[in-house]
Amino acid sequence: MNLTLKIWRQKGPQDKGRMVEYKVTDISEHMSFLEMMDVLNESLVAKDEEPIAFDHDCREGICGMCSLQINGEAHGPDRGITTCQLHMRMFKDGDTIYIEPFRANAFPVIKDLVVDRMAFERIQQAGGYISVNTSGNTQDANSIPISKHNADLSMDAASCIGCGACVASCKNSSAMLFVAAKVSQFALLPQGKVEAKERVKNMVFQMDLEGFGNCTNTGACEIECPKGISIENIARLNREYLAATI
Ligand code: SF4
Numbered sequence: 001m002n003l004t005l006k007i008w009r010q011k012g013p014q015d016k017g018r019m020v021e022y023k024v025t026d027i028s029e030h031m032s033f034l035e036m037m038d039v040l041n042e043s044l045v046a047k048d049e050e051p052i053a054f055d056h057d058c059r060e061g062i063c064g065m066c067s068l069q070i071n072g073e074a075h076g077p078d079r080g081i082t083t084c085q086l087h088m089r090m091f092k093d094g095d096t097i098y099i100e101p102f103r104a105n106a107f108p109v110i111k112d113l114v115v116d117r118m119a120f121e122r123i124q125q126a127g128g129y130i131s132v133n134t135s136g137n138t139q140d141a142n143s144i145p146i147s148k149h150n151a152d153l154s155m156d157a158a159s160c161i162g163c164g165a166c167v168a169s170c171k172n173s174s175a176m177l178f179v180a181a182k183v184s185q186f187a188l189l190p191q192g193k194v195e196a197k198e199r200v201k202n203m204v205f206q207m208d209l210e211g212f213g214n215c216t217n218t219g220a221c222e223i224e225c226p227k228g229i230s231i232e233n234i235a236r237l238n239r240e241y242l243a244a245t246i
């Protein structure tokens with residue numbers, strides 16, 4: 001395939017940034033999207049030009065690092081996958097592809113397609129954990145009965161990889177789906193009950209402090225989430241928050 005790429009280039013956080021056009025040729029449909037970006041970068045390096053900065057790590061849909069807005073969609077046109085799992089067979093010869101960073105005030109651009117998602121880390125630090133006694137007298141986790149239904153829901157919520165696609169897809173740049181997943185995975189388990197009230201209050205407080213917008217139940221986050229996190233978790237977050245604050 002021969003493709004035209006329109007890619008966001010931005011030297012640093014203070015730079016205004018602009019779209020720059022590139023051509024790539026002989027792209028195999030079996031390549032991943034990031035491999036196609038590697039091909040482009042190799043050609044730029046060969047021409048002594050600055051390669052395009054983009055985030056990636058595992059390239060297996062696990063780490064949540066890859067974060068491209070492709071033709072206006074977080075993680076591109078496929079469903080239930082991350083950018084690193086997107087294949088070039090989703091495009092056709094002659095296509096023009098627009099590639100931008102995830103856009104949100106709380107995710108400032110560091111360089112080109114790389115954004116700073118430390119806001120998510122700070123929300124996690126505010127309450128995304130449980131305290132466990134590790135003195136040697138720790139209760140065996142298997143001795144605490146948990147219903148299959150709740151265990152499944154908790155595991156589903158825990159599959160959130162913190163990629164930020166929910167924020168990038170939301171017209172309000174809301175982080176509610178992410179926070180809801182992180183609160184739900186503990187709210188559904190007995191181990192999470194001890195700090196439940198403080199957790200939800202602190203995480204929502206930090207979310208607001210970071211400048212994320214509010215949720216207006218549009219549901220775009222759920223559609224673009226690569227892990228299929230359900231917006232039912234947002235309803236659970238709201239219930240947990242209400243119970244903690246009255
Ligand atoms: S809820 Fe989904 S889209 Fe949002 S950070 Fe988690 S995995 Fe990514």
Ligand code: FES
Pocket residue numbers: 055056057058059060061062063064065066082083084085
């Ligand atoms: S690079 Fe790890 S999820 Fe895409």
